[in-house]
Amino acid sequence: MKFSCALETSSERIRLVNVISPLIKAGYQLVSQRQESSGSGGNIIHVIARSIGAKTQADLIDDLSSIDGCTLFKLEIDEEDISSSAPVQTGEDEKTTLAAIGAQYPKITDIVSQYEASLPSDQRATALHQLGRKVGGGIYQRDYSLGSPLKMPTTISRELVPALKGFCKVKAKNNVVSLIKCPFCKSSDSNHSGCHFVIGYIEGFLASNPAIETVQVEETSCGAGSTNICEFTIG
Incomplete structure (x- = not known):
């Protein structure tokens, strides 16, 4: 299941890495991500990702809504991609994994395992x-x-x-x-x-x-x- 979403953070100190790390741990493969200022003291995090394994839309909403300090205000799901296979890992995915490792080191076993599985x-x-x-x-x-x-x-x-x-x-x-x-x-x-x-x-x-x-x-x-x-x- 491929999706794109936007989350607004409650503080500028909550940045991109604080969003992508829990998503990777929850079982999502990131395709692209970017950050911009919200203009109200926080950041807007834009993410395109796909689930690895059995995830329902309800699971996805719960996972996105549970990210600390973030409010989900936009979510689009690519229904045609739900049953498609995951793509070959790209350099951008490695960058995302490295960012997550940097944020949680040395507690990185799950991140490395998730990268391996993808x-x-x-x-x-x-x-x-x-x-x-x-x-x-x-x-x-x-x-x-x-x-x-x-x-x-x-x-x-x-x-x-x-x-x-x-x-x-x-x-x-x-x-x-x-x-x-x-x-x-x-x-x-x-x-x-x-x-x-x-x-x-x-x-x-x-x-x-x-x-x-x-x-x-x-x-x-x-x-x-x-x-x-x-x-x-x-x-």
Whole structure:
């Protein structure tokens, strides 16, 4: 079900990211979005999106009306699109996902899973890897780029492990990092793509360190459907 809507925020501090994050978590794939001033101290958020999975019009209205600080005043539903399949994920959808991740980090498991589910199966591994690299690189620049860059393996123990602990318990020995109860595959079987996000995250994080010339990450053990302990070897 594809729809377009407009919501007015009660304050200028409620911005685009405050609207798209709950929509993504509620099960919607965003097609486009923009923000403009309402002229009355708030913002007007325009969104075009489609539902993923079984959503009724009543569900849609409830989801839009429950966004904090927003009032729904325009909603148009494309009836012809209700039974159509979701399109291939685009760069704009990745930007939307990154914006949601930025707003809710490190509580991003549901956002990453939603992004994964919206992609054709043959594109998931590559797209999750690319997303992870951008997120990991961004976190290094935000939290660890000040001061003298650390070389490996020091940067793994002093920087990468603390960063990954935002998601779950982490153990590291030399160049091997293990995620205990990995949140990106805990409910998955062996066909999941979630750990490609972690591979990309580690690569992006370490590649942003100017003291590290090259980095390659391989998932040497995945716990999906069994131990839920995922092991990554850094080379």
